[in-house]
Amino acid sequence: MPDAVTLKTAGGRASGPSGPKPKRIISPRNIMLYGILFVAAAYYLLPLYVMMVTSLKGMPEIRLGNIFSPPVEITFEPWVKAWATACTGLNCDGLSRGFWNSVRITVPSVIISIAIASVNGYALANWRFKGSEVFFSILVVGAFIPYQVMIYPIVIVLREIGVYGSLTGLIIVHSIFGMPILTLLFRNYFASLPQELFKAARIDGAGFWQIFLKIMLPMSLPIFVVAMILQVTGIWNDFLFGVVFTRPEYYPMTVQLNNIVNSVQGVKEYNVNMAATILTGLVPLVVYFVSGRLFVRGIAAGAVKG
């Protein structure tokens, strides 16, 4: 060892610290950090775990009461029942009907609301007109009015235009209610894009739609993903509008789930309820996982910037 030290000093370096400072992996700081992370993760994952294992058990096994124990005998019976045969009032075709209703509600609502809101946001950010600020303020205030206040007036409006109780009516309601927050989102995103790009396009002779479709849209993928996630999860998880504005044959999945879980007749089938709940939550979950990375990027790119 003394030799090595001599060699080093001979090379021009004094003894003592040199190069990167060594880092300790097990330090009080790291123990605290990972400890808290672990506890938080467990706190959120444990209910999911209980739901999963319960949904894979038969009823006799559930009655034993060990909710944390893994299933002795794995059965997919509850899942099949939840999807296809569970009874809600008169119908006994499970969640499947609600699932397809939800798809038929969510897809058009998301497309319509995003299409309109993106043009709104673009116009408000780039084509200032007289009163555009006032218009925008009113729109934003709309985001803070409690839904409950508007339910009865909307019922009357839908009845008068003849779409009360139909899917069309619910789609219209969802599209309108998405407008304030989506317009805010798009306006802020478009306002954060360099104004000079818009000016350059105007000098190049492009008009309102050409600038929107050829210049702005190709640069806006992240914010469209954000808007899509917000709308898909929001509309899919909606319960209130679904139950108020539609008839039973058009009930969305969330209402159907409630009817299964809260059914008062017979024994409570916990395994079926768990399976039905997971099935209902699956769609937003898949959307998050598929586009989560773009979501974060979009939020960072414009949503938080005023």
Next chain:
Amino acid sequence: MNSSVSIRDLSLNFGSVSVLKDLNLEINDGEFLVLLGSSGCGKSTLLNCIAGLLDASDGQIFIKGKNVTWEEPKDRGIGMVFQSYALYPQMSVEKNLSFGLQVAKVPQQEIDKRVARAAEILQIQPLLKRKPAELSGGQRQRVAIGRALVRDVDVFLFDEPLSNLDAKLRSELRVEIKRLHQSLNNTMIYVTHDQIEALTLADRIAIMKNGIIQQLADPTTIYNKPRNLFVAGFIGSPSMNFLRGEITKQGDQTFFTANGVNFSVAAYEAPEALQAGRKVILGVRPEHVKVNENLGAEVHEATVDIEEPMGADNLLWLKHAGHTMSVRINGARRFSPGSALKLGFDMSLASLFDAETELRI
């Protein structure tokens, strides 16, 4: 006079803030006009008005004799180059150049021809297939110039095109813009806050402050005969030395007197008689002060406070008659701080301003 762009009584207000006030400006055909001023003086606003991106509150704009005050930007025969390049990020260089032509439904053959010509002039042929993100700052700005070039416009508008580039590229591209102007002979209006760009490029410079043109003249006149105190202080680096004092008479000789020191103003070309007792400001450029040689009749004493060698030049900060004065001399001549030296002033190159109106006498 063959005027290319003509601005008549132009005013612009943002709410209650008046940005441009009754502005009149005639720009000749083929002229390179630079709008110079510090930020917030209205120079970019004026350019945006000419481009049609901002609506004027009052007044008219003519381009090639046509009243374009209410015209859309695309119908004004202008091309514009922005500070941040403003290239469409999702399009290749070629698409960026041809976008305006495609919007105008120019036949594809003609588009290809014009893009090829612009690419040749600006030497960006190898870059045509690339995206803007894959280009350096100088290349991006060249593409941005090309976008104006392909559209065969009458007037080029530049909005601080070099401000985002580093010093070396800036001087390179400055030369290229000048060469482009010489070969195309288009009218060019160029906004900048950089006086070097203004002095090197311009046929005429319009110096602006608070939405008003302070002086409109060729660079030499602006530099040597500034019309008021603001222009004199704005142009030149380090800026002009200002000495506050008054006019005094001794016999038939007229002097400028500051802190008890007399300067003969016999050589100064004043259009009016200088009355004794008038409060005036004397402006002398650092390079117009002579040190230790060719001093002329009048000699002043000074001591060196600080010396700043800058290679080709040597900048001295002197203490003289209670003032601090900057003097630019040849880089080879060195003086150590504290040393005494003799100064001579060339009054024919100096400027006198009225202390009250701040206008040149």
